[in-house]
Amino acid sequence: DGGITQSPKYLFRKEGQNVTLSCEQNLNHDAMYWYRQDPGQGLRLIYYSQIVNDFQKGDIAEGYSVSREKKESFPLTVTSAQKNPTAFYLCASTNSGNTEAFFGQGTRLTVV
Amino acid sequence: DQQVKQNSPSLSVQEGRISILNCDYTNSMFDYFLWYKKYPAEGPTFLISISSIKDKNEDGRFTVFLNKSAKHLSLHIVPSQPGDSAVYFCAASVAGYALNFGKGTSLLVTP
Numbered sequence: 001d002g003g004i005t006q007s008p009k010y011l012f013r014k015e016g017q018n019v020t021l022s023c024e025q026n027l028n029h030d031a032m033y034w035y036r037q038d039p040g041q042g043l044r045l046i047y048y049s050q051i052v053n054d055f056q057k058g059d060i061a062e063g064y065s066v067s068r069e070k071k072e073s074f075p076l077t078v079t080s081a082q083k084n085p086t087a088f089y090l091c092a093s094t095n096s097g098n099t100e101a102f103f104g105q106g107t108r109l110t111v112v
Numbered sequence: 113d114q115q116v117k118q119n120s121p122s123l124s125v126q127e128g129r130i131s132i133l134n135c136d137y138t139n140s141m142f143d144y145f146l147w148y149k150k151y152p153a154e155g156p157t158f159l160i161s162i163s164s165i166k167d168k169n170e171d172g173r174f175t176v177f178l179n180k181s182a183k184h185l186s187l188h189i190v191p192s193q194p195g196d197s198a199v200y201f202c203a204a205s206v207a208g209y210a211l212n213f214g215k216g217t218s219l220l221v222t223p
Contacts, residue, residue: 103155
């Protein structure tokens, strides 16, 4: 079965710690994205990557970092510089051109 | 600045009636528009899309209308069913780049 897998589903982090969220896809999609969802805010773009070894900042990239060493994988690191990291994080992928994005099931990050 | 706007945070409709969800956008370069459905603590699932060269696209009970001059699109669900209750997000993109999302409209379909 093709799809996008995000792990873990729930993640707790102490203040001041970095944490990495995993996103893997076996859809052979070129582009991958990270979004953040907060109550009443919709989905806001953090980072995206159109091709391996290349990525661009989205609207709210501060305090986050990504890598794209393999086509299938696009991990997101939430650093201690992110002021309000508690949120629901969604990873997505698309083929090139105008096609729909497929989403993972999300990771709920809570800072304790 | 939000480029895709869904000005109604919630909508309640009776089962069997039509649900109309609205979306406005500001970027005239957007050429592809999508609607997603989302349940709490899950990823959004794709519903229907429309290219800027069309003004209507239908898929079963779901129809999306695009008015480029007004920079407005809408999703019609007919007939509405209780299982349609969810948050609906409008999204738009330029030439297949990253999707810009609205804040969502929570639809409640009552029996």
